[in-house]
Amino acid sequence: MYVSLGFAQAPCCCLQSTKWSQQPCFSAAGYRKSKAKPNGKKTASEEKKVYLEPEHTKSRITDFEFKELVVLPREIDLNEWLASNTTTFFHHINLQYSTISEFCTGETCQTMAVCNTQYYWYDERGKKVKCTAPQYVDFVMSSVQKLVTDEDVFPTKYGREFPSSFESLVKKICKYLFHVLGHIYWAHFKETLALELHGHLNTLYVHFILFAREFNLLDPKETAVMDDLTEVLCSSPGSSGATGDGASSGASGAQNHVKER
Template sequence: MWLTRVISNKPKIDNNKALVFDEKALTTCFCRKARRKEKEGTDSSSSGDSKLYLEATVLERKLPEMDMRILVDLPAGLDYNEWLASHTMALFDHVNLVYGTVSEFCTASICPDMTGPGQKTYLWFDEKGKKTKVAAPQYIDYVMTFIQKTISDENIFPTKYANEFPSSFESIVRKIVRLLFHVVAHLYAAHFKEVVMLGLHSHLNLTFAHLTALHHRFSLIDPKETEILKDLEVALHLSGECAEAAANNNDKLEDTEKSDECRTQSTEDTSGDNKS
């Protein structure tokens, strides 16, 4: 039932090859802003203060010529929920892929808190609404487990003919996209150095650009949450794309509402959504 996944050219990593990193060259690349503390247990989120991801040498993104507005714009006559499902699946795959490559550097001792840039701390809200402070790897495990379970649920992400999306589908997507944003924020704040070492920064930048464009097109995340990576949005020249998309957002959504009854379901109350 879903569309073909939006981005299919995932980075290929040869697990049979030993990866050898030149620490001195990497330090020079970052203008000596990235010296990792050797002591195990040091909170690596402190490296986020230097914002290595804003260095000119790492601002490339995979498929730089791609206009993200076109990527996320809802084609005429296409089901709104179907479109959101396709993009949500693609984003989950790519965030999961990038995090998986650096997960060995994200441990409870290195990342005792789930942080984003500027020492932003995310708390996990369980099914009963209880908030808990957990280490970053535990938080991300909760996120990925929740998303995997959700997208595998036929009652939420239907794949069989005649099965309908639930009326709360958009609110569920909002939660998923927001949680993926938290993971992306942590990658930039705490593990961007490792991402660069693996040569995956252009893929992470493209994933961020995709998530940002989707958010701006359909207003999926509270702007207060995305503010922490606003500087990266500007550095990657996404602001112009997003501003124009936002300017056209109301008109296009109005057209969609007239042609697709599913769009009316997206106004369901989202008060039950976990917020971190």
């Protein structure tokens, strides 16, 4: 079983502020790359990445050394540590998205895009679901909520064991949560800035990325889409100067075509 560790859990209102539809829990098929063609429509964010401006990247809500915080404590089971932190990240990212959810609509975000990459959802039967960004996030949050409240996957009762597939499930959860964080930066950073919540977003991003790196939860190829931001945020004070394996040497070379996943 796992107990709540790490930073404080986000208030339960993060799940109440946005109405998530109950969708089937994602399966391994939900992570296949899509071959569908993107609409090719560019957003204003493509012209200039506001979130990379120095005055914004310096913003944090704490100068805590997250590299120290993510390390597995002594006498704590690895699965318990992964479960506690994954659940906490889910609540915080859910809450962060809820602050800009009214701006993320089917009209403003017709596709789930992050930089030059467009994501598609696959249900548990492997069927591709064409959806807007808010629908995609809906699928993510509903599916993760179902998993973290499933006693067979995230056991909380004494004597219950974690499933053998637990680590792979955590990796899939982190992959989808990364997509949500990336979309907030890419499509809704200006709104986040207007709400003066960019410091919270940067702090959450650094903590999440360093935790994922510590336990190899995210494929560097998956996070490469945000390597420019990761390099800036995770090499600045408060992140122990970590750049880790998640940073790609080709981060500065933006591609001109749109990838599909």
